[in-house]
Amino acid sequence: MNESWLLFKRSLSDFWRIFRRNRMGMTGAVLVLAAVMVAVIAPALSPYTPATVIRDEAGRGLTFAPPSVHGPLGTDDAGRDVWTQLVYGARISLTVGFMAGFIAMFVGSLLGILAGYFGGWLDNLLMRVTDVLLVIPDLPLMLVLVATLRQMELKVSPLTVLILVIGLLYWTSTARLVRSQVLSIKERQFVARARAIGAGHFHIIRKHILPQIMPLIVANTVLILSTAILIESGLAFLGLGDPTQPSWGTMLNFAFDRNAISNGAWWFYLPPGLAIVWVSLGCVLLGNVLEEMLNPRLMGHHLEGEARVVKTEAGRG
Amino acid sequence: MAESALLRVCNLNTEFIIPDKGPARALEDVSFEVHPGETLGLVGESGCGKTTALMSILRLLPSNARISGQVFFKDVDLFGLSEKQMRAYRWRELAIVFQGAMNALNPVMRVGEQIREAITLHGLMSSSEAEMRVGELLELVGIPKERGAQYPFQYSGGMRQRAMIAMALACSPSVLFADEPTTALDVMVQAQVLELLNDIQQRLGLAIVLVTHDLGVVAEMCDTVVVMYGGKVAEYGPVDVIFNDPQHPYTQKLLESFPDLNEPTDPSTDSRQVLASIPGAPPRLTEIPPGCRFEPRCHVRIEKCKTESPPLMDVGENHLAACHLLK
Amino acid sequence: MSRRDYLLRKFLFSLLTIFVVLVINFMLFRVLPGDPVRSVIGRNVRISAEMQASLREQFGLDKPVFPDQFFATLQQWAGGNLGVSWSLRQPVAEVLMSKLGNTLLLIGLGQVLSIVFGVALGLFAGWKRKTSFDVGSLTFSLIAWATPTFWLGIILLAAGSTWLGLPTGGIVSPQNVGKPLYTVLPDLARHLVLPTLTMTILYLGEYMLIMRSSILEVLSEDYILTAKAKGMSHWQVLWRHGLKNAMLPIVTMIALNLGFTVSGAIYIETVFSYDGLGKLFHTALVRQDYPLLQGAFLLLAVSVIVANMLADILYTTLDPRVKAN
Ligand SMILES: Nc1ncnc2c1ncn2[C@@H]1O[C@H](COP(=O)(O)OP(=O)(O)O)[C@@H](O)[C@H]1O
Ligand code: SF4
Numbered sequence: 026m027n028e029s030w031l032l033f034k035r036s037l038s039d040f041w042r043i044f045r046r047n048r049m050g051m052t053g054a055v056l057v058l059a060a061v062m063v064a065v066i067a068p069a070l071s072p073y074t075p076a077t078v079i080r081d082e083a084g085r086g087l088t089f090a091p092p093s094v095h096g097p098l099g100t101d102d103a104g105r106d107v108w109t110q111l112v113y114g115a116r117i118s119l120t121v122g123f124m125a126g127f128i129a130m131f132v133g134s135l136l137g138i139l140a141g142y143f144g145g146w147l148d149n150l151l152m153r154v155t156d157v158l159l160v161i162p163d164l165p166l167m168l169v170l171v172a173t174l175r176q177m178e179l180k181v182s183p184l185t186v187l188i189l190v191i192g193l194l195y196w197t198s199t200a201r202l203v204r205s206q207v208l209s210i211k212e213r214q215f216v217a218r219a220r221a222i223g224a225g226h227f228h229i230i231r232k233h234i235l236p237q238i239m240p241l242i243v244a245n246t247v248l249i250l251s252t253a254i255l256i257e258s259g260l261a262f263l264g265l266g267d268p269t270q271p272s273w274g275t276m277l278n279f280a281f282d283r284n285a286i287s288n289g290a291w292w293f294y295l296p297p298g299l300a301i302v303w304v305s306l307g308c309v310l311l312g313n314v315l316e317e318m319l320n321p322r323l324m325g326h327h328l329e330g331e332a333r334v335v336k337t338e339a340g341r342g
Numbered sequence: 343m344a345e346s347a348l349l350r351v352c353n354l355n356t357e358f359i360i361p362d363k364g365p366a367r368a369l370e371d372v373s374f375e376v377h378p379g380e381t382l383g384l385v386g387e388s389g390c391g392k393t394t395a396l397m398s399i400l401r402l403l404p405s406n407a408r409i410s411g412q413v414f415f416k417d418v419d420l421f422g423l424s425e426k427q428m429r430a431y432r433w434r435e436l437a438i439v440f441q442g443a444m445n446a447l448n449p450v451m452r453v454g455e456q457i458r459e460a461i462t463l464h465g466l467m468s469s470s471e472a473e474m475r476v477g478e479l480l481e482l483v484g485i486p487k488e489r490g491a492q493y494p495f496q497y498s499g500g501m502r503q504r505a506m507i508a509m510a511l512a513c514s515p516s517v518l519f520a521d522e523p524t525t526a527l528d529v530m531v532q533a534q535v536l537e538l539l540n541d542i543q544q545r546l547g548l549a550i551v552l553v554t555h556d557l558g559v560v561a562e563m564c565d566t567v568v569v570m571y572g573g574k575v576a577e578y579g580p581v582d583v584i585f586n587d588p589q590h591p592y593t594q595k596l597l598e599s600f601p602d603l604n605e606p607t608d609p610s611t612d613s614r615q616v617l618a619s620i621p622g623a624p625p626r627l628t629e630i631p632p633g634c635r636f637e638p639r640c641h642v643r644i645e646k647c648k649t650e651s652p653p654l655m656d657v658g659e660n661h662l663a664a665c666h667l668l669k
Numbered sequence: 670m671s672r673r674d675y676l677l678r679k680f681l682f683s684l685l686t687i688f689v690v691l692v693i694n695f696m697l698f699r700v701l702p703g704d705p706v707r708s709v710i711g712r713n714v715r716i717s718a719e720m721q722a723s724l725r726e727q728f729g730l731d732k733p734v735f736p737d738q739f740f741a742t743l744q745q746w747a748g749g750n751l752g753v754s755w756s757l758r759q760p761v762a763e764v765l766m767s768k769l770g771n772t773l774l775l776i777g778l779g780q781v782l783s784i785v786f787g788v789a790l791g792l793f794a795g796w797k798r799k800t801s802f803d804v805g806s807l808t809f810s811l812i813a814w815a816t817p818t819f820w821l822g823i824i825l826l827a828a829g830s831t832w833l834g835l836p837t838g839g840i841v842s843p844q845n846v847g848k849p850l851y852t853v854l855p856d857l858a859r860h861l862v863l864p865t866l867t868m869t870i871l872y873l874g875e876y877m878l879i880m881r882s883s884i885l886e887v888l889s890e891d892y893i894l895t896a897k898a899k900g901m902s903h904w905q906v907l908w909r910h911g912l913k914n915a916m917l918p919i920v921t922m923i924a925l926n927l928g929f930t931v932s933g934a935i936y937i938e939t940v941f942s943y944d945g946l947g948k949l950f951h952t953a954l955v956r957q958d959y960p961l962l963q964g965a966f967l968l969l970a971v972s973v974i975v976a977n978m979l980a981d982i983l984y985t986t987l988d989p990r991v992k993a994n
């Protein structure tokens with residue numbers, strides 16, 4: 026085994042030792058992993074498919090049936106099993122959210138590294154672009170983009186359009202973060218030394234810079250994932266999802282449009298929302314803890330209580 | 343020492359509770375006295391507890407600190423007061439100029455206003471009288487009084503430090519703590535600030551506790567010296583006795599590397615450098631050795647030093663030192 | 670950089686951003702398949718040949734896309750002509766203006782409430798760091814952050830209408846539609862409760878988090894220790910030295926948050942059938958009414974950009990460091 030692998034294994038086990046004791050971080054990890062598990066084994070969790078209509082003895086669809094022996098979460102307006110839609114929906118929501126998140130992470134890191142490392146006009150351009158993107162309200166922009174792309178009758182699925190639009194608009198915060206980190210690493214000795222002995226740019230980035238910013242990128246990605254999942258659910262709720270492949274957001278769109286609320290069908294509109302909160306909360310908890318571990322802010326502040334005066338019996342000195 | 347002491351610190355013990363580790367014993371049985379009009383120098387390597395001592399006296403340490411012992415200000419035990427009662431003593435009687443005071447002024451409040459606030463807070467005068475007083479104080483430290491209307495970022499480093507001193511004098515305190523008031527300033531300005539302190543003391547007759555690791559400054563400014571090592575008092579006495587007849591091996595080492603008492607400090611030799619010439623490092627506060635804290639670095643240590651901690655002993659008139667060799 | 674240069678730079682930057690928005694809007698307009706005239710007036714509307722020709726001329730459609738068509742379109746937009754809504758058969762600008770007030774009312778109420786409560790809670794949580802109050806508000810904020818706006822709206826809608834008998838939608842009851850709003854205030858208030866509550870809950874968490882980290886940073890500054898050493902009580906320190914310094918970054922954050930606020934309005938107005946720009950936006954989306962969609966986008970984007978610029982100007986008057994420079 027080579028040395029760097031050992032080092033990696035050691036730092037991983039160090040990391041795990043600290044992380045394990047963090048209750049918030051563990052909660053987040055468990056929430057996310059559980060959701061991923063459900064998505065993976067979805068077919069094993071239900072006898073139906075999302076499109077199966079459950080019928081009574083007379084053959085009529087059981088519409089808006091409350092939770093019962095037919096299904097733990099009842100049925101929707103067309104008599105389809107909500108639980109089944111929920112577990113299959115995990116696949117869509119997580120796929121779109123994670124793919125979009127990873128695109129954002131990749132684009133953001135790449136641009137951040139290039140801008141931070143090479144500086145100059147490239148850096149200037151990147152900063153201006155992120156400045157501009159920062160003040161354009163994102164939801165209206167995405168809605169207009171998705172709607173227009175849809176209309177263009179391109180040969181891509183609606184979900185791909187969603188993934189691309191979210192991914193290509195949410196890289197700015199990552200880019201800024203990575204850029205500032207790269208800037209500070211670039212100032213350090215070993216980079217200067219590597220450059221002095223004639224190491225190429227690609228080599229320096231790969232060997233010296235990437236390993237140092239990787240933890241930061243990971244923490245940031247987890248946070249981006251939660252945003253991507255929330256945005257996906259929002260766009261789907263507003264009707265931009267794929268009705269043939271319903272995500273949690275699409276389910277809520279159906280529930281809202283088909284009067285689940287006035288029908289009192291809470292089993293239709295509560296579970297998908299809870300699932301979204303479940304995953305995005307998981308990512309936020311995890312991301313915050315990872316970030317905190319990277320730059321701990323243990324420092325207290327000056328109004329945080331007073332020093333305790335301990336009474337002693339000792340006489341005057 | 344005499345009954346007339348303004349501030350008497352007796353067996354001050356301070357520890358910091360550090361999560362996952364034992365308590366860090368930052369101060370152990372620190373005692374000294376400050377008399378009216380006197381300048382007391384508190385010297386020692388960085389990390390030996392000088393700042394902690396001042397902050398303990400003012401009870402300004404964070405909540406992970408445990409302090410015990412007695413601090414008498416004119417016979418009132420400050421450690422026996424409630425937090426609310428203690429507030430009346432802060433600044434009114436005991437004012438402090440913090441170490442590295444570059445950010446000690448509020449960036450979005452006018453400097454004059456920050457000084458005035460200290461006066462009106464303690465109800466010393468009316469608002470308009472205070473306004474006048476602010477002008478006087480600024481002139482006293484050599485800042486044109488119109489500049490009181492400016493913000494800290496419009497001041498140079500030296501001016502900020504002088505403004506801090508003006509602020510510290512606002513309530514005419516009995517004791518002024520100055521925690522390394524000149525570090526982080528350039529040499530010219532250092533000299534000005536020290537001169538200012540000297541001048542103020544002469545004029546106002548207040549007592550100053552001057553924390554420094556610069557022996558030159560001590561020689562120039564102080565009447566009495568407390569040499570601290572690793573959270574304990576190593577030696578304590580009048581300045582000329584300490585400089586001419588040091589008893590503690592640590593003090594001796596310090597002075598050995600100190601060039602000439604009659605010469606002002608050579609700015610090019612930072613005293614940190616001088617102190618670093620004693621090989622080794624001070625003890626970790628969470629792993630205090632049972633014996634003398636200086637033992638690992640001491641050039642004259644004996645068997646006993648490893649196991650027994652030496653008490654502070656009288657070694658002359660008004661002169662104390664803690665070393666087993668001084669029986 | 671002097672304050673004037675700074676403001677000038679901000680102004681130019683805002684112009685640049687608005688220009689980018691205009692370009693995006695124009696390009697989206699043009700990539701739609703089919704005859705651009707059809708995009709302007711709608712696919713199924715029958716119009717005469719002369720009308721078509723005049724529209725063609727008006728939008729310069731017989732000329733190259735750039736620069737002629739682009740600038741012709743800009744000129745139209747600048748003159749307030751955003752085209753005609755396909756679904757409503759009304760000029761887009763007119764439709765937008767009729768909904769603007771309602772949205773401002775909702776956003777204004779929601780923001781004021783969430784800022785006031787969020788800042789107060791954040792201040793307190795940061796001061797009492799690590800106490801159960803702090804942990805509680807932190808947990809609340811994280812959950813609020815992770816909750817989709819529209820879903821919280823749905824839950825409040827269901828709960829509020831079932832248990833509190835609050836109206837399920839609209840801005841006033843049907844019999845009051847068309848009357849001036851100030852004549853039906855109690856009815857309006859009842860309709861505003863749930864949407865405002867949704868907005869307040871969601872943004873409160875956000876402002877609390879920002880204020881908390883801001884005050885934590887401020888309270889570990891040296892000048893706070895100075896204030897304490899002066900003999901001030903915690904309250905005095907917080908009030909005189911903590912609050913203003915901690916509020917400064919909040920001003921910028923409020924401005925940057927405006928974009929989010931607009932997103933919130935779209936979701937909330939959709940859920941509560943609240944008759945504002947957000948619901949209009951959604952309607953345009955569902956009906957594929959492109960002129961309306963683009964007009965709404967233009968209005969929302971430009972408003973947010975301008976509001977951001979105003980916040981920057983405000984900031985320079987609040988922070989003496991920027992002001993004097
Ligand atoms: N709040 C604190 N928590 C834990 N340890 C502290 C704290 N403040 C100071 N210390 C420790 O106490 C020791 C004395 O520090 P200090 O009084 O600042 O030394 P000096 O002023 O002499 O340089 C140092 O080892 C420092 O790390
Ligand atoms: S007690 Fe021993 S170790 Fe300590 S200073 Fe004296 S001789 Fe050195």
Ligand SMILES: [Mg+2]
Nearest residue numbers: 392393394441
């Ligand atoms: Mg110190």
